[in-house]
Amino acid sequence: MHVHELNPKKTVITMIIFVVVIIAGLLTIRSPRLKYALTPEQTVLLTASDNGGISPEKLELLLTGSTEKVEVIDIRNHYEFARGHIPGARNISAVELLENDNIKWLRILQEEGFTVVIYGKDQLQANGPWMVFRQIGFSNVTVLLGGYQYYLAYKDNKTQKYAPCKADFNYDEVAKASVADGEDNNQPAKKTTIVRRKKKGGAVAGGC
Amino acid sequence: MNKNYLVLAILMILLAVGLLLVPERQNYQQIEPEKLMWDITQTSRFVTVDQVAQMIIEGDPTLELIDIRPVADFETFSLTNAINIPLDSLMKPDYQDYLGIEDMNVVFYGNSDINADQAWVIAKRMGYNSIYVMQGGLNCWIRKIIQPVEPDESASQEEFDLYQFRKGACAFFTGTKVEAPDAGKTGIKVVKRKKGTAVAGGC
Numbered sequence: 130m131h132v133h134e135l136n137p138k139k140t141v142i143t144m145i146i147f148v149v150v151i152i153a154g155l156l157t158i159r160s161p162r163l164k165y166a167l168t169p170e171q172t173v174l175l176t177a178s179d180n181g182g183i184s185p186e187k188l189e190l191l192l193t194g195s196t197e198k199v200e201v202i203d204i205r206n207h208y209e210f211a212r213g214h215i216p217g218a219r220n221i222s223a224v225e226l227l228e229n230d231n232i233k234w235l236r237i238l239q240e241e242g243f244t245v246v247i248y249g250k251d252q253l254q255a256n257g258p259w260m261v262f263r264q265i266g267f268s269n270v271t272v273l274l275g276g277y278q279y280y281l282a283y284k285d286n287k288t289q290k291y292a293p294c295k296a297d298f299n300y301d302e303v304a305k306a307s308v309a310d311g312e313d314n315n316q317p318a319k320k321t322t323i324v325r326r327k328k329k330g331g332a333v334a335g336g337c
Numbered sequence: 338m339n340k341n342y343l344v345l346a347i348l349m350i351l352l353a354v355g356l357l358l359v360p361e362r363q364n365y366q367q368i369e370p371e372k373l374m375w376d377i378t379q380t381s382r383f384v385t386v387d388q389v390a391q392m393i394i395e396g397d398p399t400l401e402l403i404d405i406r407p408v409a410d411f412e413t414f415s416l417t418n419a420i421n422i423p424l425d426s427l428m429k430p431d432y433q434d435y436l437g438i439e440d441m442n443v444v445f446y447g448n449s450d451i452n453a454d455q456a457w458v459i460a461k462r463m464g465y466n467s468i469y470v471m472q473g474g475l476n477c478w479i480r481k482i483i484q485p486v487e488p489d490e491s492a493s494q495e496e497f498d499l500y501q502f503r504k505g506a507c508a509f510f511t512g513t514k515v516e517a518p519d520a521g522k523t524g525i526k527v528v529k530r531k532k533g534t535a536v537a538g539g540c
Contacts, residue, residue, distance in 0.1 A: 140341040147345070151352070163370040169459055170428045176455040177425045223378045227371055253450055257377030260458045265370050296448045297476040300414035304483055304511055 163227065166266030175263055182259070182272035183246055185283040191244070192217060198243040202226075204258055205250055205277070215248070215280060223249070226258055235262075239269050248273035248280070366464045373462050382457060383472045384444055386481050387499065390506040393417050401441045405456045406448060416446070416478070417510070424456055436465045446471035446478075482506050 167175065183191075191199045192215075201218040203210050210220040221231055238245055245267070249255040252275050259272040273280065368376075376382070392400045393416065402419035404411050411421040422432045424447070436443060443460075445453035445468065453470045460468050471478075480486075485503035488496040 140339060140345070144341060144345050144348070148348070161369060165367065165370065165462075169367075169463055172459050172462070173425060173428050176452070176459075224375070227374050253454055256451055256454050257458050258374065260455060261370055261374050261377065264462070296410070298479045300475055300479060303479050304414060 162229075163232070163265045165264050167264045172260065172264055176260075182274055184274050185280045188215075188246060188273060188280075191246075198241065200238055200243050200245050201273075202245060202247045203249075203277075204247055204255055209250065213277075213281075215277070218248075223254070223258055227261075235267055235270075239267060243269060245270045246273055247271075249276050251276040251278050367462055368464050373458070376461055377458065382469050383450075384469045385472050386478045387502065387506075389416070389444060389446075389471050389478075390482050390503075390510070394506060394509050399440055399442050401435070401438065401443045403435065403443055403445050403456075404447070405445055405452055410448075414475075416475075419446075422456075424452055427456055427459055436460055436463075436468070441467065443468045444471050445469070447474050449474040449476055483511065 188199075188201070191197055192201070201215055203214045203218040203220045204223045204226065205214075205220070206222045207220060210218075210222075214220065225231060235245065245262075247255050247259055247262070247270060249258075252272065255272045255276060259270060262270040275282075389400075389402070393402075402416050404415050404419045404421045405424045405427070406421075407423050408421060411419070411423075415421070420435055422435065426432055443465070445456045445460075447453045447456075450470055450472055453474060457468055457470045473481075482503055485500055485507060488500055
């Protein structure tokens, strides 16, 4: 017979402490302010399917004619914003985007069915924030193709079709055309490379 | 037997069953959205085509170029020693081995920098470090390295140095015959210059 079985209260106390610790643990689990709504795999699909947002033509249409609810966010800094921006845009610089107030505001917009268009000075600047918003569940957020630069060019009617992810050249031909009379050394040495890289860190071990 | 023990035991079993329901842990450590957004606002993730050319020419062993274009594009043209990970297969386990190798600087590139940046965001979210994006992508590579444009006469010495470097690099990558002393000299000259002022001129 165990000693503490002489005192039944001891087991009760142990049990209570046990339960209290578990409950305290459950209550204090840190629940992150923002959670990912998309897995990395889904994000990959997002980049593959939705090649980024909305053209200036379409934005113009949304802002003027249609009844669709649109909110435009300029993610450049305040100085750049002050020098010129898309009419009706609201300035929230990239570093402030995830602040509590802004997240709250975005949640409201999402509930009310707004389309949120974000843009930076070029599409690259807005690409990251757009992906973050999509990944944390703001499926109503879209990005302005080409950013502010392209928007201005569009306004000046100097535009050609914006196709950021297309090849502007036939690389192979261009590279070969530049070859006067040398051999072509653009062939990827991929098989050998892959073998070499795969080795990881193991080789480091055992020097003298 | 004490009744309390029985209750305690049942509680333990219940908790053990609860453990089974705990969601499976992923085998990579994701960074939080706030951290991801912060990293995105930093421009230190960009490298210029000149820096990449420099590293290839010097045979930098820490450089790991990753071509995120589709396989067919990669097979017709790619940069020296690049590895092909098409953007849509970035998450496949086979390819994950290429990321996160110690002491390797991974540089993503595509036709432009948008897709490469998307690959960067996903890799960053999964906690990989030492990853970069080649600014301007291959379009910029062709414009600057393969078809360098001679600067105006009024341009600064730096721009001429850069042009000389690009001409040398073009010769290196295409095999064009250039006057040997020219290419050789500029190669060394630019090594000194490049490090700090690489930011000059974007595509």
